[in-house]
């Protein structure tokens with residue numbers, strides 16, 4: 001007798017759910033706008049963000065422009081200090097000292113990268129820690145390392161905090177999960193590892209980088225991948241663990257030499273959406289969250305100033 005005939009099935013490609021940074025950032029901005037109103041109405045203070053931009057890099061100009069638009073949307077005052085490419089270290093330090101003294105400035109950022117002739121670490125270190133809207137001052141990063149801070153007491157770096165918020169706001173818990181962070185930069189990879197291993201997040205983190213020789217093996221084991229190395233397509237769809245959660249932080253601008261047209265490329269192959277369970281689009285994923293968390297840092301600096309939040 002003939003056995004049951006199995007129907008041939010063609011499996012539809014799995015399409016990952018979207019980690020929508022635009023929506024989450026919108027929600028955060030609405031929450032912040034209410035807190036800003038309380039600061040204005042009950043404490044007579046309007047938070048103020050200043051930006052320091054050195055030189056003519058088009059991407060940096062675009063990011064700084066976005067920060068000022070965001071401020072206007074939520075009711076934060078914003079102040080621009082656009083400085084020439086050939087500024088000296090001393091002149092830039094003087095501008096920093098002025099912002100440290102300016103009572104209208106609740107928090108400020110120095111847009112990175114700075115031109116090569118400037119000492120970035122010395123500049124970041126000169127920012128008053130309580131005005132460090134990027135969370136990149138050594139005191140604030142040190143508090144993160146020592147695990148003595150949280151978003152209430154001192155600022156967290158914007159992109160790592162944005163990534164955590166994007167996951168939390170989508171109901172994704174990381175306890176017991178293997179998270180592979182690719183990239184060891186100071187704005188994303190290094191602080192992200194520290195943040196994700198904290199209680200109650202409790203992730204188990206591997207920090208990979210351009211010197212890592214067994215990336216495919218690590219990817220195969222990773223429940224969550226955060227790609228922040230700045231190498232287009234370095235995370236191959238075929239190397240991901242099926243069902244992985246994927247966050248693409250990479251932004252590389254590629255200019256076509258023939259047309260002169262510039263396109264943006266992330267670190268993750270587009271096909272990853274067919275393998276992953278969740279994926280952050282790029283653009284529209286982590287970038288908007290970075291912007292939202294900058295606003296949160298400015299609001300929280302103002303809240304600390306008037307005693308709504310505790311200081312460190």
Ligand SMILES: Nc1nc2c(c(=O)[nH]1)N[C@@H](CN(C=O)c1ccc(C(=O)N[C@@H](CCC(=O)O)C(=O)O)cc1)CN2
Pocket residue numbers: 062063109110111112113134158159187251264282283284285286287288290291
């Ligand atoms: N002082 C700082 N400098 C830099 C930081 C930073 O956090 N602080 N991060 C990046 C640039 N950056 C913010 O400054 C930033 C990058 C990208 C985005 C973003 O929203 N990207 C869009 C798409 C990309 C684009 O249009 O260019 C997205 O992901 O949807 C926001 C902020 C380096 N410097």
